[in-house]
Amino acid sequence: MDLQIAGPYNYTRVLQRLSYDPLHTIDQNSMKIPLKIYGEHVVATVSFSGNTEKAQCNIELPSDFEEEGVRKITDIFQLDRSLLEVNEHFLHTDLAPLFGQFSGMPLTRDFDLYFCMMKTIIHQQLNIRFAYTLTERFVKSFGTEKDGVWFYPSPEAVSELDYEDLRKLQFSQRKAEYVIDTSRLIAKGELDLEELALLPDEEVIDTLIKIRGVGYWTAENILLFGLGRKNLFPVKDIGIQNAVKKLYNLDEKPSIEHLVKLSEAWSPFKSYASLYLWESLDNQKAPELKK
DNA sequence: AACCAGGGAAGAT
DNA sequence: ATCTTCCATGGT
Numbered sequence: 001m002d003l004q005i006a007g008p009y010n011y012t013r014v015l016q017r018l019s020y021d022p023l024h025t026i027d028q029n030s031m032k033i034p035l036k037i038y039g040e041h042v043v044a045t046v047s048f049s050g051n052t053e054k055a056q057c058n059i060e061l062p063s064d065f066e067e068e069g070v071r072k073i074t075d076i077f078q079l080d081r082s083l084l085e086v087n088e089h090f091l092h093t094d095l096a097p098l099f100g101q102f103s104g105m106p107l108t109r110d111f112d113l114y115f116c117m118m119k120t121i122i123h124q125q126l127n128i129r130f131a132y133t134l135t136e137r138f139v140k141s142f143g144t145e146k147d148g149v150w151f152y153p154s155p156e157a158v159s160e161l162d163y164e165d166l167r168k169l170q171f172s173q174r175k176a177e178y179v180i181d182t183s184r185l186i187a188k189g190e191l192d193l194e195e196l197a198l199l200p201d202e203e204v205i206d207t208l209i210k211i212r213g214v215g216y217w218t219a220e221n222i223l224l225f226g227l228g229r230k231n232l233f234p235v236k237d238i239g240i241q242n243a244v245k246k247l248y249n250l251d252e253k254p255s256i257e258h259l260v261k262l263s264e265a266w267s268p269f270k271s272y273a274s275l276y277l278w279e280s281l282d283n284q285k286a287p288e289l290k291k
Numbered sequence: 292a293a294c295c296a297g298g299g300a301a302g303a304t
Numbered sequence: 305a306t307c308t309t310c311c312a313t314g315g316t
Contacts, residue, residue, distance in 0.1 A: 043298085121298095124296095124297090125298040126312095126313075127295065127298060128296080129296095129314080129315070170312090171312090172313070173312080174311060179300085213300085216298090218298075221297080237298090238295085238296060238297060238298085240294090243296090243297095295316080300311090302309075303307080303310105
């Protein structure tokens, strides 16, 4: 199926950002996406063409899953949401230069809410390179591969693991507990991630931070990348702090209060400010090759 | 070698 | 309620 995308849409930046994760298989302007549809593992192939102003997207799926798969891909890649309004909003803010540089970069969503939550917990307090290494080991140890694409394990499968299984992958004891215990909550039905989609941001945060291992940063990241909410600015995030320091040429990292005040002008699209500030750090790419 | 990393819990005021 | 300490490990 071919779709015309509501521009501006910079798929090159989308794919570049996705390429930070070693689990993603990207080839030129094409990518295979693991989807779980009706409980089955389905691989979608997504290919982009055109330019930022007029981009097209081709989505290939097994026919039985096409309708639902296209719906999911459209949502994940934000194919039906023009960024004109967002660009307009930031045109007269401090972030105007960033929104020029990254114009057309959508706030794409993770492929699955559960895995977004696991990934976010795993990424707490670790440098990005090592964080991706850990998630890669986690998925390749306990997930399944199909058509060259890795599917993450189910909450039920993870809930059967012992902490020691993750310790072997170099998870800290705490992180192993957070990942497995949260998966057990989900497997037992004590935490329903699908229900979160129905709640406003504040109630999602209130629900999530009750879980051991989930603080504000984690809850906000789940809202941002798992649920695709548009008005999150995780002030506890060290990357956000460094990006603001760099952008404003500050001597020290900004205070939480300073960040809160700055971000007021960016509402109701703070999530885009977060995304573009992260991108402005440009520190997430593959390491330099050893000479 | 010291300090940092897209934090959070537990303990101490 | 808010401040400090500890957790663990790879990267620079």
